[in-house]
Amino acid sequence: MPVEYELDIPQSLDEALNALASDNGSSVTPLAGGTNLIIDIRSRRERPARVVGLDYVSELRAIDCTSERVTIGSRTTVTDLLDSAEIAKAAPSLVDAARVFAGHMVRNAATVGGNIACGSPAADLVPPLMSLDAEVTLSSKSGSRTVALADYFTGYKQDVRNADELIxxxxxxxxxxxxxxxxxxxxxxxxxxxxxxxxxxTVVVEDGVCQRARIALGSVGPTVFRARQAEALLEGKVLSNELFDAAARKAASESSPIDDVRASAEYRLHTIETLTRRLLTQAWARLA
Amino acid sequence: MSSPKKITLRINGVNETLEAPAHRTLLEALRDLGHVEVKCGCEKGDCGACAVSIDGVAVDSCLTLAWMVEGREITTVSGLGDIENPHPLQKSFSDLGAIQCGYCTPGMIMASKSVIDRNPNPTDDDIRVGLSGNLCRCTGYTKIFEAVQDAASVMRGEGDKQ
Incomplete structure (x- = not known):
């Protein structure tokens, strides 16, 4: 038997938030690109009674860059990110991730909000956004709130979003x-x-001193997370190779990877240390 | 549970109507309507066999709900050309042996068209990245990449390079 559900197709954000609030939000799921959700519904990992399709909520598909701040609407696709000269300037890590994101057709459909909402520790847009100190806006009929992306996930595929809220x-x-x-x-x-x-x-350096370090790790824990102890080793210091070694080891020690079909936990720990050291070394070379 | 509704899909420039429940994917709808040139592979967005274009953007039809694309321009590989008047991609794939069993070909051509539409002069790497969501188990891909380059040069008006 196919998995059946009701499908709402709102034409505006207000309509979408109203639809999400129906049945007090129980068993209602927003649908963006569908590249995860449609598969999860078909395999019965997700069992919504009602799906709210967001294709026509056009106000959610926008990239706005000012000299101060970058704002990306949740319905923006991975291809939209690749096509944006402003994002290339303001968020190189996000472009790095978008380039290697799934395949062509999936990049055309998958969205920024959907990648966050799916809650996967392997969601490729999340480490870049976390390294940028991104904040997530959650809206519902009763208002909006803003949550740091670093505080958004509470466990494997668990997050702070209420059922009637939309990223x-x-x-x-x-x-x-x-x-x-x-x-x-x-x-x-x-x-x-x-x-x-x-x-x-992300590394910010002023007068030779590291003012800000952000290291966000994917696929080595139940959620994407920041290696805060490794970051703390770097901040306020004059950067050096010794410091990079220590921070890379610390990032690995903050990780808790699992064995799965793609790699062993041991390999993941090894590569987290290597990649962290490599990115720090390369960043330092570019800043010098 | 949702009741089926009558929807009209615009496929290769022709409006077609069918009765479909909310969970009906565009892939299922297209095949139900006889557009069996759109192939069903993994149904997970990994293989690209079901790729079609919606308003000029290539997507996996297995991950697209039919209700969501009412009124949009849906193009399948048959909408690009036919045996009398093949699209340059169709001709290059056929001439250069980029087709063996043929199952991946409709999706491969739709993805290739999207690559060339976005960048008329793609590098080999652009093509590889652009076709990374399409699996072929026969050709080893080399002839496919050559066919896309060949078609791109035809589409740029430089003639084929065979």
Whole structure:
């Protein structure tokens, strides 16, 4: 038997939020690109009674870059990110991730909001956004609230979103001039592969001192997370190779990967350390 | 549970009507309507066999709900050309042996068209990245990449390079 559900097709954000609030939000699911959700419904991992399709909520598909802040509507696709010259300038890590995101047709459909909402530790847009200190706006009929992406996930595929809430945008303050923002994904092959390990890095340096370090790790824990102890080793310091070694080891020690079909936990720990050190070394070379 | 409704899909420039429940995918709807040139492979967005274009954007029809694309321009590989008047991609794939069993070909051509539409002068790497969501178990891909380059040069008006 196919899995059946009701399908609402709202034409505006207000209509979408009303639809999500029906039945007090129980068993209602927003649908964006469908590249995860349609599969999860078909395999009965998700069993919504009602699906709210967001294709025509056009106000959610927008990229807005000012000199101060970057705002991306949740319905923006991965291809939209690749096509944006402004994103290429403001968020290089996000472009690094978008380039190696699944395959061509999936990039055309999959969205920024959907990638966050699916809650997978292997979601490739999440480490870059976390390394940028992105904030997620959740909206419902009763109002909006903003949550740091770093605080958004509470466990494997668990998050702080209430059933009647919709991720409407992500936004962050632009990085200062002397900064590097980068992402590296390790997969079994270059395209169409689920991430084995992913590392996103932001380093801000002023007068030779690291003012801000962000290291966000993918596929080495129940959620994407920030390696805060590794970051703390770097911040306020004059950067050096010794410091990179220590931070890379610390990032690995903060990870809790599992064995699965793609790689062993041991391999993931090894590659997290290697990738973290490599990204830090490369960032330092570019800032010097 | 949802009741089926009558929807009209615009496929290769022709409006076609069918009765479909909410969960009906575009892939299922197209094949039900006889557009069996659209192939069903993995139904997970991994293989690209079901690729069609919606308003000029290539998507996996297995991940698209039919209700969501009412009124949009849906193009399948048959909408690009036929045996008398093949699209340059169709001709290059056929001439250069980029087809063996043929199952991946409709999706491969739709993805290739999207690659060339976005970038008329793609590098080999652009093509590889652009076709990374399409699996072929026969050709080893080399002839496919050659066919896309060949078609791209025809479409740029430079003639084929055979």
């Amino acid at each position: 409407t945008q992500v936004a962050w303050d632009r990085l200062p001039e002397h900064s590097v923002n980068t992402f590296r994904k390790l997969g079994r092959r270059k395209g169409d592969a689920i991430t084995v390990t992913g590392v996103a890095l």
